[in-house]
Amino acid sequence: MKAAPQAEPLQPASLPGMAPPPKYKRYAGWIVLIAILIACSIRTEVTPYQLITGLPQMGSLLAEMFPPDWSYLPTIWAPMMETVQIAVLGTSLGALLAIPVALLSASNLRVSRSVSLPVRMVLNLVRTIPDLLFAAIFVAVLGIGPFAGMLALVFFSFGIIAKLTFEAIEAIDPGPLEAMSAVGGNRLQIIRYAVIPQALPYFMSYLLYTFEVNVRAAAVLGLVGAGGIGLLLDRSLGLFRYDRACIIILLTLVIVLIIDYGSALIRRRLL
Amino acid sequence: MNRRTSLPPSGTPVSAGSALRSRIRFGLITLVVIAVYWWSIQGMHFEGIQGTAGTVSKSILTGFLHPDWSFVYIPDGEDLLRGLLDTLVISVLGTVVAAVVCIPFAFWASSNMSRGLALSGSGKLVLSVIRVFPEIIVAILFIKAVGPGSFAGVLALGIHSVGMLGKLYSETIESIDRGPQEALIASGANRLQVLRYAVLPQVIPQFLSYSLYRFEINIRSATTLGLVGAGGIGTPLIFALQVRNWNRVGIILLGIIVLVILTDLVSGWVRRKII
Amino acid sequence: MIEFDHVSKVYPNGTVGLRDINLTIKEGELVVIVGLSGAGKSTFLRSINRLNEISSGEIRVGGQSVTRAAGRQLRLIRRDIGMVFQNFNLIKRQNVLSNVLSGRVGYHSTLRTMLGWFPKPDVAIALDALNRVNIREKAYVRADQLSGGQQQRVSIARALAQEARVILADEPVASLDPLTTRQVMDDLKRINREMNITTVINLHFIDLAREYATRIIGLRAGEVVFDGTPEEATDEALAEIYGRPVLKDELLGGVS
Known part of the structure; x- marks a missing residue:
């Protein structure tokens, strides 16, 4: 917001720095921000007052969630596992798709611009669509079920992994690339012996990271009918069985935490 | 990973034992990976796919190629522009609320601001508990509590972002230079004055930058909030999907893509100005 | 002005930082502390405004006990020490x-400083302080755009704006090149003389100490x-402080 006062080193006539810079610059950003906030508040009728009155209602809802309905646990186990399955397959297939795209997008691999530019554009387009939107679309196309959810995650993970990996490839040490070109390696050989050894640990790390994100995402895919635990959550909430919703949320948290922990453990060994 | 375990560090002579051990490890990892995939594929019910998928795909494609331009602006009703505006507004409010609310949490969770590791550790724990709830679940709970609409969306984005931003903020606070604080203490400043003149000037630009980054993420999330009834463009989208109005789905997706790209550009520009 | 009365400092791990120090620094003196790294120079300096706590004894500045002061009283003492x-x-x-x-x-209420509204006279004091270290024209430039020597002058100006009666300088030239080192030392010396501000400086370079100090303390x-005086600080006397002859890298060299 605060425009950095630029040094004006060579202005002998006006004695630079002797007078304070105009103040309007400093305040302009804040005034714009406040104006935007007021406009937003009017548009959505969301006011600080509502914020304060809404929170107690949230509290009473939370109160209804306890004690959780433990007897529901066996019923939700299979859908929970389905959620993990969706995440595993979605992440892996997305990662497979991401490899060629990342290689084609990286500017240091000397791919012709007529290929790399369109590839990057498609990548950027895919990245604008959130996971749940993909899921809603695939459910409409393929019908309700985990397959639609998996496809949604394939596209979603493809966007994340391709972006992160191509940035990692662009950041690799150019030395081995030159060495391989110098010994007369063709492009595939360069990739195999100079790029992959350097980029693979990053790729694996991003894969695991995306898997963590996807387990969370898969847990809510069911809300739009794309399989997994989300469907039961939606149903429990629809029937006002907050004690059941609670046990679903708790189990999800436990699974997410276990996977986060395991994945963080492997990632630390990779990098 | 496999390469790493199968290749001994260069320069050390390979003993037969270690080569065998790494080969066994490689084999075990491969087995585990195969088992995980086999198990995962069991979960997909491929027979569940509609027989009409082919024709549906075709109509979707034609729908996307012929978007329903009339939906962009309807003088009195729910149109694309209003939906996108709501989405934008929800993410602005959610981000700003979170950017402010998470500040005390961030100081609480910073090991160099809280007295004692137990205190900062408890702050970190609270933030990570907040973080694990996906915003869409928070949104559903809020819809049950305060009714459907933008308000639930703002709160959902806000709460989830508090967890995310609080973590990033507290890492910023932990990385600041201790020197200016010492200089302020040496000049006779009290605790609040040290905070105001030595800590805040160092962290505020980074806070703003992280908040803008969060805003970019929130605008994507906000487009999905409407799918569960928490306001914004997702609501007309889910209706259009349910009635299979593909031309309308096409124009809505187009609108979302344009909105996301535009906000990314603006937010990136502002971020460069700050740093 | 600054009195050390049987001051000792023992760190929790048993290391002795200061051992029974008794001395008085008079108003207007420019004292340079020399010694090997780890000899306690920094501990000595930082205990004067209680950035470091001492284990026993008492330190008084301008007659007030730093050791016994707390809260607001301590902050008021610190306000007088740049x-x-x-x-x-x-x-x-x-x-x-x-x-x-x-x-x-330190001169204003918490509320006023939280809002960042400094009265006009304060701005005048600050600009005057910048004038004294010859960087008035940099007032509205970002600090990170200045050279190391200029940044150190800004921090001297900060101490001056504090209207301090004592200035403590902890290795003020250790991260500067030889030329700017002399400029910064000249500034400190001039301020010491013109404004009669008692100045205590830790230095690594002993030739600088001899050149600028009115009194040298070896730890x-x-x-x-x-x-003793700089004249008494002969090479033999310094060898005593260091426990060995003076090394080349402890001389800045190029005395003009």
């Missing part, structure tokens, strides 16, 4: 004037092993 650091300790992305003004927060393992 400090200059090796790494300048400026807010790098703020402009020079804001950095200098931050030295004045070894937390003990005062030398206390």
Whole structure:
């Protein structure tokens, strides 16, 4: 917001720095921000007052969630596992798709611009669509079920992994690339012996990271009918069985935490 | 990973034992990976796919190629522009609320601001508990509590972002230079004055930058909030999907893509100005 | 002005920082502390404004006990003691004037300083302080755009804006090149003379100490092993402080 006062080193006539810079610059950003906030508040009728009155209602809802309905646990186990399955397959297939795209997008691999530019554009387009939107679309196309959810995650993970990996490839040490070109390696050989050894640990790390994100995402895919635990959550909430919703949320948290922990453990060994 | 375990560090002579051990490890990892995939594929019910998928795909494609331009602006009703505006507004409010609310949490969770590791550790724990709830679940709970609409969306984005931003903020606070604080203490400043003149000037630009980054993420999330009834463009989208109005789905997706790209550009520009 | 009365400091791990120090620094003196690294120079300096606690004894500044002061009283004592650091300790992305003004927060209420509204006279004091170190024209430039020597002058100006009666400088030239080292030392010397501000400086270079000090104090393992005029600080006397002859890298060289 605060425009950095630029040094004006060579202005002998006006004695630079002797007078304070105009103040309007400093305040302009804040005034714009406040104006935007007021406009937003009017548009959505969301006011600080509502914020304060809404929170107690949230509290009473939370109160209804306890004690959780433990007897529901066996019923939700299979859908929970389905959620993990969706995440595993979605992440892996997305990662497979991401490899060629990342290689084609990286500017240091000397791919012709007529290929790399369109590839990057498609990548950027895919990245604008959130996971749940993909899921809603695939459910409409393929019908309700985990397959639609998996496809949604394939596209979603493809966007994340391709972006992160191509940035990692662009950041690799150019030395081995030159060495391989110098010994007369063709492009595939360069990739195999100079790029992959350097980029693979990053790729694996991003894969695991995306898997963590996807387990969370898969847990809510069911809300739009794309399989997994989300469907039961939606149903429990629809029937006002907050004690059941609670046990679903708790189990999800436990699974997410276990996977986060395991994945963080492997990632630390990779990098 | 496999390469790493199968290749001994260069320069050390390979003993037969270690080569065998790494080969066994490689084999075990491969087995585990195969088992995980086999198990995962069991979960997909491929027979569940509609027989009409082919024709549906075709109509979707034609729908996307012929978007329903009339939906962009309807003088009195729910149109694309209003939906996108709501989405934008929800993410602005959610981000700003979170950017402010998470500040005390961030100081609480910073090991160099809280007295004692137990205190900062408890702050970190609270933030990570907040973080694990996906915003869409928070949104559903809020819809049950305060009714459907933008308000639930703002709160959902806000709460989830508090967890995310609080973590990033507290890492910023932990990385600041201790020197200016010492200089302020040496000049006779009290605790609040040290905070105001030595800590805040160092962290505020980074806070703003992280908040803008969060805003970019929130605008994507906000487009999905409407799918569960928490306001914004997702609501007309889910209706259009349910009635299979593909031309309308096409124009809505187009609108979302344009909105996301535009906000990314603006937010990136502002971020460069700050740093 | 500054009195050390049987001051000792023992760190929790048993290391002795200061051992039974008794001395008085008079008003207007320019004292340079010399000694090997780890001899307790920094501990000595930082205990004067109680950035470091001492284990026993008492330190008084201007007749007031630093050791017994607490809360507001301690802050008022600190307000009268300016400090200059090796790494300048400026807010790098703020402009020079804001950095200098931050030295004045001790004079105002918490509420007023939270809003950042400094009265006009304070701005005049800050600009005057910048004038004294010859960087008035940099007032509205960001601190990170200045050279190391200029940044150190800003931090001296901050101490001046504080209207301090004592200035402590902890290795003020250790991260500067030889030329700017002399400029910064000249500034400190001039301020000491013109404004009669008692100045205590830790230095690594002993030829600088001889050139600028009115009094040299040598520390070894937390003990005062030398206390005299620069003329008395002969190479033999210094060898006593260091426990060995003076090394080449302890001389800045190029005395003009």
